[in-house]
Amino acid sequence: MQVVGRERELGRLGAALERAAAGRLSRVVVTGATGMGISTLLSELERRLVGEPGVIVARGAAVEPRSGHPYAALSAALEGPISSLPDSRLPEVLGPAADEIALLLPDMAARIRLACPMDVPMQSAPDQRRGRLVEGVLGVLGRLASGGAALLALDDLHWADPGTRAFVEFMLGLDVALPVCLVVSYHHDELDRRHPFGPVAAALAEHPSVERIELEPFRPDELLRFIEVASGERPTAGLFAAIVERSGGNPLVADQLLAARRLVPGARLSDTFDELIESRLGLLGNAAARWVRVLAAVRRPIESQSLVGMRLPDGTLTERGLPEAVECGLATQDAGRVRIAQERYAETIESLLDPIGRQAIHAAIAGRLPGPPAEQTWHWERALRLDRARDGHVAAGVAAEALDPGGTALEHYLRALELDTLERRVEHATDWRALVADRHWAAVGAAVLAGVLLWRVLRE
Ligand SMILES: Nc1ncnc2c1ncn2[C@@H]1O[C@H](COP(=O)(O)OP(=O)(O)OP(=O)(O)O)[C@@H](O)[C@H]1O
Ligand SMILES: [Mg+2]
Known part of the structure; x- marks a missing residue:
C-alpha cells in the first residue's frame, strides 16, 4: 500500500544513514503507540534504499515467542544480508567472527564452517563471550558496508531477548568510527513499569548519542x-x-x-476494535478461520508448509483455507511465509478463544515447531503443559549458554524452578481437592446420620 506522510521522519533517517556513510556510527530510536506505523516507516525506508549503491540493510524484528532465544532479533536482522553472500565472499566478510555468526545463524552454520575453516575451535570465558559476539557482529557489518553504510534496524524491541537488549545498551556507549546506522524501535504503550525493556528504553530516551523519532498520529x-x-x-x-x-x-x-x-x-x-475483528473472523469458513487462529498463536512469520497437516480439536489444518485467510486481510503471505497481519489482531483473536481451545492450539504448535527450544517452551507454557514447559526451559537454558551465558540462560533456569514449584503446588492442590471430596462425602454421611437421630428424637 502507498505510504502516506512520514516524509520528515524518512528525511531524518536518511540523514542518520548519511552520517554513517561518512564513518560516524549513528543511533536512532523510533517510538510510537501500537499501530502508529513504525514497521511501515521502516519498510518504506528499506524500499527507498533498494538499489542504492553502497548501502546494505540488515533488518529484523523481535517477536514474543522468541523473547527467550538469545539475540533473536539480531540474528533475524543478519540472516538476509549474510545468507545472500556467495560462499566465496564469506571468509572475507565474516573473518574472525565466523564462529560467532555460525552460532547466531544455525541454519547457515554448516555453510559457514565449510567456507571459513577454523583450525582451533574458539574458546572464550563466559563473561567474554558477549563482548566477542558484539565485536564480531560490528566487524561483519563494517565489512559488509565496505565503503558505504550498513543500516541495522531492530524493530519491536519491547519483545527483545536479554542478549539483544544488552547489545543495544552496548551500542549506546560505543565511541568508534563505524559506517553503521543503528535504528531501534519499540511501542511505548507495551511497556509497564516493570517491563524488562524499561531500563533500555530509559537509556535510549536520555543518551546524548541517540536521535529520537516519535511517530505522531496522522494529522x-x-x-x-x-x-x-x-x-x-x-x-x-x-x-x-x-x-x-x-x-x-x-x-x-x-x-x-x-x-x-x-x-x-x-x-x-x-x-470496538475487538468486535470488528470478531465480525471479520465470523465471516470466514472453518478452514480459513482455523488458519487465522493458528497464525495468531504462532505470532511470527512462518513457512505455511511447516503447519499444513497440523491436527487441532476441530479438524486438520489444510492448504485449502489459506487463500481465504489471506484474502480477508487477517493474514498475509510473503515469499512462502505466512503470518497474522497485525500483532494487535493476534491478541484479539486469541482472546476470543475459550481457554481449552487456545491451549490445544499452542500444544499443537509446540509439538510441531522445529525451531529453538525457547520458542517451543513459550508455546508449552501457553498450552499450560507445565511439565513440558519446565523441561523446555531447562533445555532452552542449556542451548542459550552457548551464546549468552548471562541473562537468557539464567531467566530460563529461574522459570524452570518456578514452574517446578508451581507443578508441585498443582499436584498438592489436586490431592487437597480429593481430600475435600472425601470430606464432602463424610459431611453428607454425618448429615444423614444426624437427620436420622433427630427424626428418632422427635418421634420419641
Ligand atoms: N504512513 C502510512 N501510510 C499508509 N499506511 C500506514 C502508514 N502507517 C501505518 N499504516 C498502516 O497502518 C497499519 C499499522 O501499521 P504498522 O504495522 O506499520 O504499525 P506499527 O507501529 O508497526 O504497529 P505494530 O507493530 O503493532 O503492527 C498497517 O495496516 C499499515 O499499512
Ligand atoms: Mg510493527
Whole structure:
C-alpha cells in the first residue's frame, strides 16, 4: 500500500544513514503507540534504499515467542544480508567472527564452517563471550558496508531477548568510527513499569548519542489521504468525522474501521476494535478461520508448509483455507511465509478463544515447531503443559549458554524452578481437592446420620 506522510521522519533517517556513510556510527530510536506505523516507516525506508549503491540493510524484528532465544532479533536482522553472500565472499566478510555468526545463524552454520575453516575451535570465558559476539557482529557489518553504510534496524524491541537488549545498551556507549546506522524501535504503550525493556528504553530516551523519532498520529489531512488510498474514494464528511474520532489518527485503527466497513455487512463504526475483528473472523469458513487462529498463536512469520497437516480439536489444518485467510486481510503471505497481519489482531483473536481451545492450539504448535527450544517452551507454557514447559526451559537454558551465558540462560533456569514449584503446588492442590471430596462425602454421611437421630428424637 502507498505510504502516506512520514516524509520528515524518512528525511531524518536518511540523514542518520548519511552520517554513517561518512564513518560516524549513528543511533536512532523510533517510538510510537501500537499501530502508529513504525514497521511501515521502516519498510518504506528499506524500499527507498533498494538499489542504492553502497548501502546494505540488515533488518529484523523481535517477536514474543522468541523473547527467550538469545539475540533473536539480531540474528533475524543478519540472516538476509549474510545468507545472500556467495560462499566465496564469506571468509572475507565474516573473518574472525565466523564462529560467532555460525552460532547466531544455525541454519547457515554448516555453510559457514565449510567456507571459513577454523583450525582451533574458539574458546572464550563466559563473561567474554558477549563482548566477542558484539565485536564480531560490528566487524561483519563494517565489512559488509565496505565503503558505504550498513543500516541495522531492530524493530519491536519491547519483545527483545536479554542478549539483544544488552547489545543495544552496548551500542549506546560505543565511541568508534563505524559506517553503521543503528535504528531501534519499540511501542511505548507495551511497556509497564516493570517491563524488562524499561531500563533500555530509559537509556535510549536520555543518551546524548541517540536521535529520537516519535511517530505522531496522522494529522486530519494525512488521515484523509490515508482513507482515500485505502478505500479508493473520498469519504463523506460524516464518515471522515467518525474515523477521525474513533481512530484518533492511529493508522491501524483507521485501517481496521475501513476494512470492517468494506467487508462486514452491517458493521458499525461505533463497534470496538475487538468486535470488528470478531465480525471479520465470523465471516470466514472453518478452514480459513482455523488458519487465522493458528497464525495468531504462532505470532511470527512462518513457512505455511511447516503447519499444513497440523491436527487441532476441530479438524486438520489444510492448504485449502489459506487463500481465504489471506484474502480477508487477517493474514498475509510473503515469499512462502505466512503470518497474522497485525500483532494487535493476534491478541484479539486469541482472546476470543475459550481457554481449552487456545491451549490445544499452542500444544499443537509446540509439538510441531522445529525451531529453538525457547520458542517451543513459550508455546508449552501457553498450552499450560507445565511439565513440558519446565523441561523446555531447562533445555532452552542449556542451548542459550552457548551464546549468552548471562541473562537468557539464567531467566530460563529461574522459570524452570518456578514452574517446578508451581507443578508441585498443582499436584498438592489436586490431592487437597480429593481430600475435600472425601470430606464432602463424610459431611453428607454425618448429615444423614444426624437427620436420622433427630427424626428418632422427635418421634420419641
Ligand atoms: N504512513 C502510512 N501510510 C499508509 N499506511 C500506514 C502508514 N502507517 C501505518 N499504516 C498502516 O497502518 C497499519 C499499522 O501499521 P504498522 O504495522 O506499520 O504499525 P506499527 O507501529 O508497526 O504497529 P505494530 O507493530 O503493532 O503492527 C498497517 O495496516 C499499515 O499499512
Ligand atoms: Mg510493527
